[in-house]
Amino acid sequence: MYARLFSASVWGIDGLIVEVEVDISNGLPVFDLVGLPDSAVREARERVRAAVKNSGASFPLQRITVNLAPASVKKEGSGFDLAIAIGVMAASGQIEIPEAEGTLLIGELALDGTLRPLTGVLPMVMAARERGLHRILLPRENAEEGALVEGLEIVPIASLSEAVRFFRNEWTPGDWREPDAGEVARFELDFADVKGQAHVKRAMEVAAAGGHNLLLIGPPGSGKTMLARRIPSILPRMSLHESLEVTKICSIAGLMSRRGRLVTDRPFRSPHHTISQAGLIGGGTIPKPGEVSLAHRGVLFLDELPEFSKTVLEVLRQPLEDREVTLGRARAVFTFPADFMLVCSLNPCPCGFFGYEEDRSCTCTPQQIQRYRSKISGPLLDRIDLHIEVPRVDYKTLADPASGESSEEIRRRVNRARDIQTERFGKNGAKTNSAMAPADIRRHCALDDDSRKLLKTAFDSLGLSARAHDRILKVARTIADLDEEEKIREEHVAEAIQYRALDRKFWE
Numbered sequence: 001m002y003a004r005l006f007s008a009s010v011w012g013i014d015g016l017i018v019e020v021e022v023d024i025s026n027g028l029p030v031f032d033l034v035g036l037p038d039s040a041v042r043e044a045r046e047r048v049r050a051a052v053k054n055s056g057a058s059f060p061l062q063r064i065t066v067n068l069a070p071a072s073v074k075k076e077g078s079g080f081d082l083a084i085a086i087g088v089m090a091a092s093g094q095i096e097i098p099e100a101e102g103t104l105l106i107g108e109l110a111l112d113g114t115l116r117p118l119t120g121v122l123p124m125v126m127a128a129r130e131r132g133l134h135r136i137l138l139p140r141e142n143a144e145e146g147a148l149v150e151g152l153e154i155v156p157i158a159s160l161s162e163a164v165r166f167f168r169n170e171w172t173p174g175d176w177r178e179p180d181a182g183e184v185a186r187f188e189l190d191f192a193d194v195k196g197q198a199h200v201k202r203a204m205e206v207a208a209a210g211g212h213n214l215l216l217i218g219p220p221g222s223g224k225t226m227l228a229r230r231i232p233s234i235l236p237r238m239s240l241h242e243s244l245e246v247t248k249i250c251s252i253a254g255l256m257s258r259r260g261r262l263v264t265d266r267p268f269r270s271p272h273h274t275i276s277q278a279g280l281i282g283g284g285t286i287p288k289p290g291e292v293s294l295a296h297r298g299v300l301f302l303d304e305l306p307e308f309s310k311t312v313l314e315v316l317r318q319p320l321e322d323r324e325v326t327l328g329r330a331r332a333v334f335t336f337p338a339d340f341m342l343v344c345s346l347n348p349c350p351c352g353f354f355g356y357e358e359d360r361s362c363t364c365t366p367q368q369i370q371r372y373r374s375k376i377s378g379p380l381l382d383r384i385d386l387h388i389e390v391p392r393v394d395y396k397t398l399a400d401p402a403s404g405e406s407s408e409e410i411r412r413r414v415n416r417a418r419d420i421q422t423e424r425f426g427k428n429g430a431k432t433n434s435a436m437a438p439a440d441i442r443r444h445c446a447l448d449d450d451s452r453k454l455l456k457t458a459f460d461s462l463g464l465s466a467r468a469h470d471r472i473l474k475v476a477r478t479i480a481d482l483d484e485e486e487k488i489r490e491e492h493v494a495e496a497i498q499y500r501a502l503d504r505k506f507w508e
Helices: 044-054 081-091 121-131 140-146 160-167 198-210 224-228 240-253 277-281 310-314 317-322 366-373 378-382 395-399 407-425 438-444 449-462 466-482 490-498 502-507
Strands: 002-011 014-025 030-034 063-069 103-105 135-139 153-157 214-217 299-302 324-328 333-337 341-346 386-389
Touching: 002 081, 002 121, 014 081, 014 121, 030 044, 044 081, 063 081, 081 103, 081 160, 103 121, 121 135, 121 140, 121 240, 135 140, 140 153, 153 160, 198 214, 198 224, 198 341, 198 386, 198 407, 198 466, 214 224, 224 341, 277 310, 317 324, 317 378, 378 466, 407 466, 438 466, 449 466, 449 490, 466 490
Parallel strands: 002 103, 030 063, 103 135, 135 153, 214 341, 214 386, 299 341
Antiparallel strands: 002 014, 014 063, 324 333
């Protein structure tokens, strides 16, 4: 007796359709599970045995062999339980499964036969649609998440017995969709709360408009973290394609705060400085996304940058350039998306007051300052477009009752600049000015004579690299877009250059 069903797991950030083959033959009662299962999959034997018995069905006392194909790919997770249990019952003649070739079954079984929710359901369902499957049986808690993929019949079930009754045409799920609660408040943090720091807010507006990386340098208490946490409030709304990308990653990581709804808020990730390399870029036997991928289409904020391990910071180089992370393993190579805005903050020295002696005298020795700053390499700094000084705010500014410009006002300008970039790059795939390739820079960042002279003077006096030269041009293009100017003017180049001028003060 033989049965063949389909289940799924997560492979990288994509779903992997797995064929679950069940064969029952005469012999001593044995339950073999093959096909490179990990510990969680092998333990499915005991969960399935107990769930079938406790659901009122009989578990065959024969030789049972379950194969998970393709057998060359390692399987992990507990999502195969439902397919294995239904397969055992089908192979033993207890139920028949109509249209088994078009049905996907995913879910973890409890010992009493109830189903527990899974992570990574969205990529599994997306893979099922690509495979041509049209009906999905999954845990009730994951139903609305699966329904984000259109064109499929979603069957939410609460237990193994419900699945059996569904296949016997004794039960239907009925109307299971919850009414939409409507749009929730998007941002609690607003730039209107920030006193002073007009030049920093302007730099953040430029960074948000072009997707540029940003470095904030200043003494303790100057508002670096407060400012950085408000950046998502001025970023443009994600497109449907971007929302699906982010939702898929959140589903895999188990970060779906509202199941069944697309993630519409851009991610803001702020890992602790004790994070490992694997935690930052991803890792594991079957790699999982790290913080750079969880920040995809959003912001990765590294507070107190020199406190991070230097080896951890250096792994950021490739994702900052390629906007993706490639991890090689013995059996496969995994690629995760990592198109994020890097925002960093740091103090000028361990005590935080070097260069700000009017506030408080610096107590650090030159060796301490050198050791502190040496954790941040030149190549990493070169990949950060805007270097901004954040000075302390005086009492008069803090006591002023007037509020500053709101995030909504800044966001409107950012949206206009992004719309200009979408029109410019819609055909060749670049989304923002920061993603421009050299050919795009030559085409869209042409300078007049006065602007070229100014850039040459800055290039020679600041000792800029070729990468810094190109990044200045990208920032100047963004500033021109904010002014809704077709051509880059001298004042746009001058503003872009000043965002690199801190290199001399702090890093020499």
